[in-house]
Amino acid sequence: MARNITPKEENYSQWYLDVIKAAELADYAPVRGCMVIRPTGYAIWESIQSKLDFEFKKTGHVNAYFPLLIPNSFLQKEAEHVEGFAPECAMVTHAGGEELEEPFAVRPTSETVIGSMYAKWIQSWRDLPVLINQWCNVMRWEKRPRLFLRTSEFLWQEGHTAHASSKEAREETLRMLEVYRKIFEEELALPVIAGEKTAGERFPGAIDTYTCEAMMSDTKALQAGTSHFLGQNFAKAFDIQYQDKDGELQYCWTTSWGVSTRSIGALIMVHSDNDGLVLPPRIAPVKAVILPISKDESAAEHDIFPKAKELAENLNAELGGMFVKVDDNFHMRPGDRFFMHLQKGIPLRLELGEKDIASGTVRLVRRDTGAKIDVKTENVIPEVKNILDDIQKNLYKRAKNFREANTYDAKSYDELKEIIDSKGGFVRAYFAGTPEDEVRIREETGATPRCILPNTETGTCIITGKDNGRLTIFAKAY
RNA sequence: CGGGAUGUAGCGCAGUCUGGUUAGCGCACCUGCUUUGGGAGCAGGGGGUCGGAAGUUCGAAUCUUCUCGUCCCGACCA
Secondary structure (H helix, E strand, C coil), X not given: CCCXXXXXXXXXXXXXXXXXXXXXXXXXXXXXXXXXXXXXHHHHHHHHHHHHHHHHHHCCCEECCCCCXXXXXXXXXXXXXXXXXXXXXXXXXXXXXXXXXXXXXXXXXXXXXXXXXXHHHCCEHHHCCEEEEEEEEEECCCCCCECCCECCEEEEEEEEEEECCHHHHHHHHHHHHHHHHHHHHHHXXXXXXXXXXXXXXXXXXXXXXXXXXXXXXXXXXXXXXXXXXXXXXXXXXXXXXXXXXXXXXXXXXXXXXXXXXXXXXXXXXXXXXXXXXXXXXXXXXXXXXXXXECCCHXXXXXXXXXXXXXXXXXXXXXXXXXXXXXXXXXXXXXXXXXXXXXXXXXXXXXXXXXXXXXXXXXXXXXXXXXXXXXXXXXXXXXXXXXHHHHHHHHHHHHHHHHHHHCEEECCCHHHHHHXXXXXXXXXXXXXXXXXXXXXXXXXXXXXXXXXXXCCCCCECCCCCCCCCEEEEEEEXXX
């Protein structure tokens, strides 16, 4: 049992912070609301980045970089956008020792700057579509920060595309939602519900917002990624026009989509346990660690360590990366090292000691189940691959079972209220209400509509009683 | 931003009410010896000016005022 981690049953928030601290993922920065992402945490972000970036490239996108500072007047151009972001904008009012004529906002998102550039770049239908992504930091001043989940500055990617038709832009919006769903489910082992947001939860300035919604291990919901169909709202605000084949001037149709370091928070909260972090193998920067063990410190270092190193090299060659490390902390006793790797969430531990060498085996210990398996030396490489795959599948399955076990149906508003109040979790209910209804539901139950389930029949709305209700997930959310 | 709690060594805490020698303890850290397959033992050692500022006092970790951070609950918000 970990002695530096509060059990999640006792205090979930504290558990979350303890896991982050024990795994050395992040630390508080001197600036309120900001965090330092430590090397171990940053490696996870790099891992997520590389998976996403590969998919972006595969779907025809290119990377670029736009400025951090945004003229205040830009934000003002789209009415809903400014209303949505103004309260959380940090403004730069002075520079070069003087007060600026026009303050700059530190970007909370880049629709406006990028829109202004698209207006210059796009002339003809031949220029379309424009498919650009940027990896950057953004700032949204937060009153109640939580590491990874809600910090004033965070890292993300934001894709911004411009298209000739509504149809193409809608397709793009859904294509990227699907990219996100795939990465979350297949790489991060996070089961998500990819659906549409209700009107009250939409991105400021969007026509439609789609989300990947995940359930954390306290049954609360977390939005892990979003994709927005912006219609012609930003095109009109920034005058992004092109000449079509008939020589007519047309406004573009745009989209934007993003995933942030918040996804690391989801990763932590979905898989980890009371011993600390648990990482799915496909996203773990270190997938396995080999421990040379001996009663004799110098034998471990001089006799066993070279064997362990050789095994690591063979595994890395097979796995195609520097994914397997050898623990060379010879000054630590085995017990201490077990706990260290446990808390860092390394999916698989390989123990190589004198006993193993004598019997021609290696002991494998799974992080997800704690199961110990002795494997013949010649089978280690295929076994490690198999077990890593199995851990990946098991984590996904475990999370999905948990979500399903904590998902309920409500036939009426009273029932919704009762379930949220007594059990929590996700509640499915037909809904066709207004944003005002959403506010009322939040005030009365604490839950919000997280997303509309795709491909489902309509039913009787629990608020209006009309039969055009869409099947919607309600939950308390981060 | 409102309510509650809290801030003393890297971490966790005692001391504060009833001001008074060099501010303690556990873990961690350093050195040595013994240990080593699920968080070792003994011995020796280093590290803090008590979140910050101002004030009261002969004297402040301790009292007063202000301020900052953090945590929990809420409001607001992705």
